[in-house]
Amino acid sequence: MKIAIEGCCHGNLDAIYGQIATLEAQNNYKVDLLLICGDFQAVRNWRDLECMAVPQKYKALGDFHKYYTGEAVAPIPTIIIGGNHEASNYMWELYHGGWLAPNMYFLGHAGTVQVNGIRIAGVSGIFSGHDFRQGHHEKLPYDRSTMRSIYHVREYDIRRLSLLSSPHIVLSHDWPQGIEHHGNLQGLLRRKRFFENDIRAGKLGSPPLMGLLQNLKPQWWFAAHLHTRYEATFNHTPDIPLQRTQPPPPPLPPAAPKPIENPDEIVIEDDELDSAEPSASTSEAPQLEKEAPPTSNPDEILLDDEEVEVEAPPTAPPQPIVTNFLSLDKCLPQRQFLEVIDIEAPLSNPTAALAFDPEWLAINRAFHPWFSTTRSQRPFPEEAEARAMIAKELEWVNANVKRNDDGVIPVDDWQTFVQTAPGPGSEGALKFKQPDLYPNPQTAAFCKLIDIPDKISS
Secondary structure, three states, X not given: OEEEEEOEOOOOHHHHHHHHHHHHHHHOOOOOEEEEOOOOOOOOOHHHHOOOOOOHHXXXXXXXXXXXXXXXXOOOOEEEOOOOOOOHHHHHHOOOOEEEEOOEEEOXXXXXXXXXXXXXXXXXXXXXXXXXXXXXXXXXXXXXXXXXXXXXXXXXXXHHHXXXXXXXXXXXXXXXXXXXXXXXXXXXXXXXXXXXXXXXXXXXXXXXXXXXXXXXXXXEEEEOOOOOOEEEXXXXXXXXXXXXXXXXXXXXXXXXXXXOOOOXXXXXXXXXXXXXXXXXXXXXXOXXXXXXXXXXXXXXXXXXXXOOOOOOOOOOOOOOOEEEEEEOOEOOOOOOOEEEEEOOOOOOOOOOOEEEOHHHHHHXXXXXXXXXXXXXXXXXXXXXXXXXXXXXXXXXXXXXXXXXXXXXXXXXXXXXXXXXXXXXXXXXXXXXXXXXXXXXXXXXXXXXXXXXXXXOOO
């Protein structure tokens, strides 16, 4: 499959789809899927803008409302996560994931889907140590504090994702903390000198995401947020070195005398960083039965001179297990905001239809009793207990959730896009007031699918 990845969207959907069309024409190929790494800004109308944490000068409707109301249609299946500049009220309405607009699927605050057998996981928002271990307590109307805390990643989301067996792709808005040391760090600092102080202090990126990367070991990890293109290769098997075409980057230069401001940053004074212990997982190697010795032939004439020694073929050297990290810029002219890559799909389906991931459904069933809509978050079960719970719930999913002839659970069998809010110009007299919650039937359908209570729509 040809998959396009885009960094920060900031509502510029027309430009993104236009750039993909240009690449398709220039290179004579067809892009099958688009992944967007946050700051999507699914703004349906002016009242949604009042739920987005940006300074007044950045508040603009953008392009999304045209796709929401049917004026435009996404030409490519598009999968989205959230960032820190979102219409957070709409993304809360689809907390478990769902169609933001036709052909545009939001993974939820955390989620996993399959496309032609490729498992794509994602986590929305950014890290804040202050809010990480709290529940999802925010309610409309948001105040200045909750308008920011609602997009802060919670431990509940990270723990659920950490229990997946390895996905092919992970999307995040934040960078995993420390990933900058696994690429061309000097080149990054030449472009973004103002990163240096955070890098020296070990504060660039999200600590829980680095734990998640080490735990899941995906083939690809895509991110955005820092408004620059950056590649890195994380080696999960340090005893098997990477084959480098260039020497590793030198260490950091001498410390800068003072912090340098980031000219691309939308400053809203909420990016609090803290530390967290990365998680790790182990797996037990399968035990192979010993092969029985061959039975001798009593009629065979054994001649010593017919014995020929055959050399065993050379053993292939072990290959490192790596995650390819790629972060992209925001959608602006002359910026590196888009990349197209090829990923081999386990299944062949020309429609690139989305399917629910059975393991993710089991994880949601198992962990739903720990889903808190207050500040208080009850302690989570230990990993061994959690995995046993998930194994039990996977049996339930396999027995109760119907699959199609291809053995998958199509998202469209359960979730269908419904316009729940008015488009711009139809908000009524209170145009610049935060809206009420619009219960979304897609959330109710997801909860019905796995037989859990709907804690979002009330």
